[in-house]
Amino acid sequence: MNNRRSFFKKTAALGLGAFGSDSLFNQLHSEQFREAEQLWDDDSQSNEAYWNVIQDAYTASKSEIIILNNGGVSPSPLVVQEALEKYNKVAAQGPSYYMWRIMDKGREPLRQRLAGLAGCDPEEIAINRNATEALNTVIFGLPLQKGDEVIGTVQDYPNMMHAYKQREMRDGIVYKQISFDFPIEDDDQIVKAYEAAITPRTRIVHVTHIINWVGQIMPVKKIAQMAHKKGIEVVVDGAHTFGLLDYKIPDLECDYFGTSLHKFLSAPVGSGMMWVKKDKIENIWPLVCNSEPKSKNIRKFETLGTRSFCIEQAIGEAINFQEGIGTRRKQERIHFLKKYWAGQAVQIPGVKLHTSLKPEYSCAIAGVSIDGMKPEELDSRLMKDYRIHVVGMNYANIHCVRVTPHVYTKTSDLDKLVGALRDIAKKA
Incomplete structure (x- = not known):
């Protein structure tokens, strides 16, 4: 009976959910984010120690494949996954009550x-x-x-x-x-x-x-x-x-x-x-x-x-997760990641960039192609040979592969992308 009362007490608070002091973000990440903030250096170009904390909050950062199609749909950090699981478990006790009335x-x-x-x-x-x-x-x-x-x-x-x-x-x-x-x-x-x-x-x-x-x-x-x-x-x-x-x-x-x-x-x-x-x-x-x-x-x-x-x-x-980072900081980081790989890729013979590197004209998404290869061929090669997931764009006057990093993307993953483009371009 006590367990049942506890369950009802917890579900009664679901109306507040992520917006109360007992949010999952506060439980899982508030201390981590406070500690990460101490690692931030305004004079640094990359702040990798800080971003390592953010990367670890995403299970996707540990995926067996390198996910670079975040422009399609982005993975959620663990705290969002757990929140969804929590709500689903509660709803399963009686959807018509817990969903509609709570x-x-x-x-x-x-x-x-x-x-x-x-x-x-x-x-x-x-x-x-x-x-x-x-x-x-x-x-x-x-x-x-x-x-x-x-x-x-x-x-x-x-x-x-x-x-x-x-x-x-x-x-x-x-x-x-x-x-x-x-x-x-x-x-x-x-x-x-x-x-x-x-x-x-x-x-x-x-x-x-x-x-x-x-x-x-x-x-x-x-x-x-x-x-x-x-x-x-x-x-x-x-x-x-x-x-x-x-x-x-x-x-x-x-x-x-x-x-x-x-x-x-x-x-x-x-x-x-x-x-x-x-x-x-x-x-x-x-x-x-x-x-x-x-x-x-x-x-x-x-x-x-x-x-x-x-x-x-x-x-x-x-x-909560977004505000824990800050939108301006997030924008600058993702632009940094785009420029990190694309700035190197554009120097490779046979590789063409279809996106500006200037922050006022682009941020996360960039298109890249290799002379003599169709977008779907490059997409396939990157997945088959390098376990890198992107998406081929072959539409109207656009013929390229779209690459989209996110805050959980590691620079080491982008190094692998650049290396893969270099290898493929040599053989094209």
Whole structure:
């Protein structure tokens, strides 16, 4: 009986979850992170002793293969894995009670913490499952009419392009795509390309904050300022920037934003977030039915039916982990790792880099190719012969392998990547 009472007492606190003083992060890492902070040297270029502590917090750092496709989905640190396991075990005792009546109370504290990380009003944040769901909600919810134009690019994420094309087929909107040859180290060139495509019928400009194929950082704020002067709204795909780049969503000056939390925030797989500027919420139809579809309440976008509340609540520990490091420090580290390997690789005869090395134009993601090899061939060779996991990109005018390190990536792993590229290039 005492054990049962203890269990109920613990589950009653699940509403606080990661947001109380007894969070798993505090239990597992607070002391470690305090000690690691003593190792930090502001004058150091790498601070490897500090980052060793962070690496050890990820089980992926001990994987039998070198994971360099974190742009697809990032592994979670151990504390997030354990949080998810804890919530799943509790939910399994009776999902209809523990999920709907206990864990569901944790969504509002989570909304507050996500808003803090995003630098916005909690009433502008909806919690869902990924960037596709967030942005498709906006794309299909926009009150566009036949003949209204949307401007995107050939290099946007496929699921967003497909959504606009479906609206084109269904509603008669006009979906226009411009194209870029990356890397580009000139913001004005990019902004002018969008501006040149605008006509009096243009209603929406869609911008991918970091191009998923090759890692180009787009000048979102400058594009948004240009578009707003013409009365055009801006949708931003932030799938690869939230939890990576040090910014607040309102800084972008966009109207709509969606992201996946299971990328650089390292939250559980199947977690995402959408942001809608408060005065725009009323105009967007929810993707899934709601009893008040024209409501000004951001929660109308969360009526997804039964889904994993356990995943939602484990996001909190990912936020704790993120804040334990600091977003600016994290951004600088991951850019350092990208430049560490790419700066060496570009010196290898026959190797071509498809991404800028400047921090204002790229961060984590970089594309690389070897003369005479198809991307899928290089992808296969790296896995088969060197146990290095990347992803081949063979699409439109982009033909390369995408390499994406994370904070748990060791420089020794990147040395192996550079050595592998050197060996393969010699034999190509």
